[in-house]
Amino acid sequence: MQEVIPVTLLSGTLGAGKTTFLKQIITCEHNYRMGVVINDVGEINVDANLIERHVESDEMIELSNGCICCSMRGDLEDSLIELATTEELDHLLIEPSGISHPKPVAKELIQGRSSAYYDLDSIITIVDARNFYDNLVDKKIGTDGNSNNKKPLPNQMIDGIEFCDTILINKKDLVNQIELTNVTETIENIQSKAEIKVTEFGDVEPKEVINTGRFDPEDVANSPVWKQVLHEKETGAEDTRNSDQGNHQHLSDEYSIDSFVFQCHQPMDPKRLATTLKSLPDEILRIKGRVHVAGIKDYALNLSVSGNHAYLDVSGRWIASLPQARQNNYQETREIEWHETWGDRETKIVIIGQDMDINSFKQTLENCVCSSTDYEQVSADPFPQTEGEFINF
Numbered sequence: 234m235q236e237v238i239p240v241t242l243l244s245g246t247l248g249a250g251k252t253t254f255l256k257q258i259i260t261c262e263h264n265y266r267m268g269v270v271i272n273d274v275g276e277i278n279v280d281a282n283l284i285e286r287h288v289e290s291d292e293m294i295e296l297s298n299g300c301i302c303c304s305m306r307g308d309l310e311d312s313l314i315e316l317a318t319t320e321e322l323d324h325l326l327i328e329p330s331g332i333s334h335p336k337p338v339a340k341e342l343i344q345g346r347s348s349a350y351y352d353l354d355s356i357i358t359i360v361d362a363r364n365f366y367d368n369l370v371d372k373k374i375g376t377d378g379n380s381n382n383k384k385p386l387p388n389q390m391i392d393g394i395e396f397c398d399t400i401l402i403n404k405k406d407l408v409n410q411i412e413l414t415n416v417t418e419t420i421e422n423i424q425s426k427a428e429i430k431v432t433e434f435g436d437v438e439p440k441e442v443i444n445t446g447r448f449d450p451e452d453v454a455n456s457p458v459w460k461q462v463l464h465e466k467e468t469g470a471e472d473t474r475n476s477d478q479g480n481h482q483h484l485s486d487e488y489s490i491d492s493f494v495f496q497c498h499q500p501m502d503p504k505r506l507a508t509t510l511k512s513l514p515d516e517i518l519r520i521k522g523r524v525h526v527a528g529i530k531d532y533a534l535n536l537s538v539s540g541n542h543a544y545l546d547v548s549g550r551w552i553a554s555l556p557q558a559r560q561n562n563y564q565e566t567r568e569i570e571w572h573e574t575w576g577d578r579e580t581k582i583v584i585i586g587q588d589m590d591i592n593s594f595k596q597t598l599e600n601c602v603c604s605s606t607d608y609e610q611v612s613a614d615p616f617p618q619t620e621g622e623f624i625n626f
Contacts, residue, residue, distance in 0.1 A: 241356075241443060244329070246389050250434070254435030270309070270328065310347050334396070369390070369540045391423060394423055402420065422458060466496075498575040501603065507615055509601055516587050517538065520585070521537055528614075532618070545617060552569065
């Protein structure tokens with residue numbers, strides 16, 4: 234048995250084609266002896282039933298009716314170690330369910346007990362070209378609303394695209410060439426560093442996706458374009474080709490995709506911000522960052538917008554809300570931008586859009602900022618106010 238077993242982690246929303254890709258990789262001709270981990274959301278693991286005919290039972294771990302992220306620290310991790318020590322595998326494929334984010338699984342493979350036996354070789358996100366185009370480019374499909382309090386599909390799409398090293402744009406047969414070009418360009422302007430391949434029925438040569446060594450923790454963590462834009466803003470290295478737009482960065486000349494950073498220490502008015510998030514311009518592709526909302530003194534809110542779908546949850550506490558001794562400790566050990574009134578409380582978000590009227594949308598955001606006298610009496614509704622809470626618009 235080799236010292237460590239390379240792992241390919243699959244990501245993608247339900248129906249994107251992960252299992253089809255997995256089956257295709259397993260059944261095509263190659264010299265790899267592969268192990269497979271399948272995680273499905275139903276009581277009966279349908280994906281595993283499709284795969285098990287092509288993999289020896291001892292080489293497959295099946296999870297049902299649960300979350301692979303939670304299981305990684307328990308029985309699954311034990312099973313992975315047993316698999317590594319009893320089977321002579323050349324490669325391991327892990328397919329979480331379509332509602333699992335790849336980051337927690339990747340973290341366990343890098344830092345958990347099983348990391349002594351496995352090396353995370355690649356994270357592949359599979360994108361349904363038709364679904365992506367309808368949701369993010371053409372926006373024909375609306376939000377699923379707040380009725381079941383589930384995270385909207387587009388945010389799940391974008392989460393996977395932003396945290397990977399390889400993207401397969403699948404189901405190319407369901408879009409025309411213009412739509413496919415738009416999908417590809419939009420993805421490149423959300424995640425610029427990943428290797429992008431276009432597929433049909435998940436058909437790709439194994440050598441193009443197996444044992445590629447593409448995964449780099451730092452690269453993947455910092456690959457989303459919104460992080461690059463924010464870094465350039467903070468370091469003063471942003472693109473100045475369009476200096477008339479302030480801190481605006483032009484990302485794509487061909488498709489007029491631009492970005493800018495909105496930053497403000499003073500709190501945002503909850504009602505005005507909620508109204509804005511419910512009626513975002515169609516030109517918006519992505520908004521990401523932290524928000525300081527009036528009525529919530531202790532906690533920052535994470536804002537994630539994909540197309541017209543907005544999702545907010547409670548992040549960690551503002552340093553300025555901690556006891557003075559802890560505040561002093563943070564300020565002594567870290568470089569923190571500190572406001573005389575608000576401390577580290579601030580709204581800092583990156584906005585990426587296509588054919589945006591930047592000045593107009595910037596003014597819309599500025600209109601959401603509380604005046605110096607009205608923030609103390611503002612109710613934080615409808616925004617989440619304690620850890621674990623979230624809301625969709």
